[in-house]
Amino acid sequence: MALLDVLSTSGFGSQLPTILTCVAVLFLVRAVFQAQTGPLASLPGPEISKWTDLHVRLMLILGKRAQYVHSLHQKYGPVVRVGPNDVDVSDHAAAREIHRAKGGFLKSSFYATGGRIQSMFSTRDRGFHSSRRRLLGPCFTETSLENLQPVVVELTRTAMRKMRDEAKAGNGTVDLLKWWTLLAMDVIGQLSFGESFGMVESGKKSQFAEDVSNAGAILPLRTAFPTLIWIGAYLPLPFFQNIAQSRQRIVAYNQERVARYMQLVQKDAQKSRATIFTSLIKGNAIELTELELTVEVQSYITAGTDTTAVTLTYLIWAVCRDQKIRDELVRELKSVDVADEEQLTYKHVRDLPYLNCVVEEALRRYGAAPGALPRDVPDEGAFLGGHFVPGGGTVVSTQGYSLHRDPELFPDPERFNPSRWENPTKEMRDAFMAFGTGPRGCIGVHLARMELRLATALFFRSFPSARVSTKDGMSDTDMDELITFLLVPRGHRCLVELE
Template identity: 30%
Template sequence: MFGYVLAAVVALSSFSYFVLWPVIQYFRDPKGLRKYPNLNLLSGITDLGFVYEAHKGFRSDALLKAHQQHPVVRIGPNSLSYSSISAIKDIYGHNTKCLKDVFYDTLAGTHHHLADVTDKLDHQRKRRILSSAYALKNLEGWEHKVADKTARFITAADKHCTFPLKAGTIPTSEDLTFDYRAYANFFTLDAIADIGLSERLGFLDQGHDLVTAETMDGKLYKVNYRACLHATARAQSVLVWAYSSFPTLWKLAPILSSSYKKMVKLNEGWNDIVWHRATQRLERYRKGEKLDDFFSALMDDKNGNPNGMEWGEIVAEISIMMNAGSDTTAIGMNNAMYCLLSNPAALSKLRQELDAVLDPNEVVVPYDKVRHLPYLRACIDEALRLFPPTTFGLPRRTPAEGAPILGDFVPGDTSVSISAWVAHRDEKVFPEPEKYRPERWLGDDARELQAAFITFSTGARGCIGRNISYLEQTVLLASVVHRYEFALPCEGWQPNRLEAFNLSPGPMPLKVWRRYHDQDVK
């Protein structure tokens, strides 16, 4: 009898907590947010409404459709999404009163890293330490590492070269030998490991991403780097939006779903990949190796004095470096090539610009030769606009006293955000937003466009690694466009795209051959 009573109490309590109280709060409307249209039927009542949109695989596109009708959309009981670029400075600008949202605390481990630290003073401390590593002057010291990865990418592409495609034909399946998406990711993973930890992963050489992981008790095993990284992001990006329920959902999901069970297991692999990299680099540091990399900047300042960071904090910084420092740039590289192959006129114009400054037999393009080429940069920026690697609105929280956004007062402790996918499709700023038009970045209104360009976010919390990303994207794109011809599987072909925190394209198999095809062609 007691068991039935207890079950009834638990059921009633659960119903009251998860259903009745949220409905009551929706109609009480203590913050006055009910005036904003909902993303879906559940959005005003429970965060599970946005969890549902995330589960479908492209929540930012659902946001775009909603924002085509409404400038402000309620995506959760305490969350608002904006579409107007005028809200960027209110939410993300240097003078904003908005803070990092509790979203970042929800995902943080035992120690915060630069991207998820919410305390302003702690962020300033971290940024001061890391700014020396990401400074522009360091690009000169690290360019040879990017050049090395570019040479290895080219070696791999050369091995996949075929005879030129005959006019008016499409590639056969046997000729689609080069997965540009995979090799772009191998490039960025190899590059960030070298730049960050002076480690050679060798993915470009081996043509796969099998890597050693290590548990905290010293067990070594092999896992696939990308599978672990992407599974971690996918699982977290679906469940995190229900902030208070996230720990419970994280535990329940693998019990209720075999796919989540697999993703959570791969998340453990990701943690072990990071741990192995961190401990191996620490051992080299302790042995006195003097290496010019990101890890050295974490440990000591420019004068050789210890920064005093805790070990857990250093591991957290290595984790975000290996994650954000590789995935977004690889996505940008892939999208730039896809956009150019889908728009032959733009590709031809870029080749003309490159051919004017490069020798026909130039292999790895020196950064100084191409860093200021306007059309090359425009091609990269337009791909980053059309397909921003990080699509979701980076959440901020209004201060306790509230804050004005677009001239409208938003009560305190409310989550607010702008999705780059939505902002970059504002027709008033980017006419014909769905078209790939690099020329738009070369007009008189280019400065206005940059103000609306939030691929790297903006303000004090803008992406600290954007200079390295541009270095990698610029050198690789210039080198391969100058050396090769590529063909998509067919006219109108598009990659599959799945949104986690980043909008990740699926494989992009290409036919590749040398422009000067009398050399090294099989």
């Protein structure tokens, strides 16, 4: 018997509207109760945040979430409710508390996007993370990277040569975002597999790089509407199918490269190319399985390419826009006296004071990960920024965007002003979160700083009068800051004239 017949003979059908109305009323009462008297009800924030976070999700897709949340902090203070279960904190001491070791705030479900195999980046498991970080941390120290710096210098030098060639062959401009992306990805390839992806040399993104961009482009949508993406994976729509194919190709490519590297190690560990994993070689094997290594390398490519490339793009753009800053930087760089440009090493530039101020200010103002870093509040709750934030399902975030714009610590915070780092206070240092902080802070921080310093130094030594172009319609609008998890310039390009 059809279901409707059963319902009508049982009299249930005639009562259905009443039942549905009761259910709707119950939901409404529950929502009102939660909004007005729930454990987060006393936290400051706009009325809408008590009912929904849909507006915040839409802001995320539009690349304006960080700016919106910052405007809430300006209005409501350092602790603000941004959704029924979401809080954002811009108090420096509270941010440190959230991110400190053993603070009890674990990465939220936002990070659980990477399938069944966990990486150091994606894991939410404290035990897994500690053991992986203990193993890999030593690979990323300044001392370990020391041995690898010549290959980074060489790749950067090649990038300069290729940029000059491209500018000469074309209309005098180059797209910084393109070149820094090729460079950053080649650096990770070189340091992970002992061979680069060859993109700086070819001047073009490989299929692999295109796939990485494709897979990354879906991140905002996945973050804002994870269920939609989950359903999409089962639908025969080209958009979702293309992304699935990109992901499959990325995995296959990484597997192949890692397998090749491991064969080299097995054949002759001594002669295998130096990589960040060299110190993990014991006898003729590496202390990670092929699969573990593949997943780790993938996370370095995702976490270490666009972050470095975008920060560097904004850095060079900001310096080119201000002749005084550019001239001061060029003056300092010219003071490095080497007989031949080819002899310039990382050591020559690492400790240059003004260069370091420029890098620090670029990371403060344009660090490429300024968005929310969400953490689960421990069950017992916590006092943060003068408020009690309850646990049991609350997610608390900190965002570099707000922490770096505290006008008390960084007067005129929107201004790109490297000199503010000449004598930084402890409070400024404490508020600096471009690389996160605590045990989940960026493991690539020394590598990133090395790349930023080297590329900036070699760029302005090669092109001391570089300036932002207006050719091909390039304008400041291209550099409007869109922030999902990462920062990206609206125009997805940054054209500069080299000479």
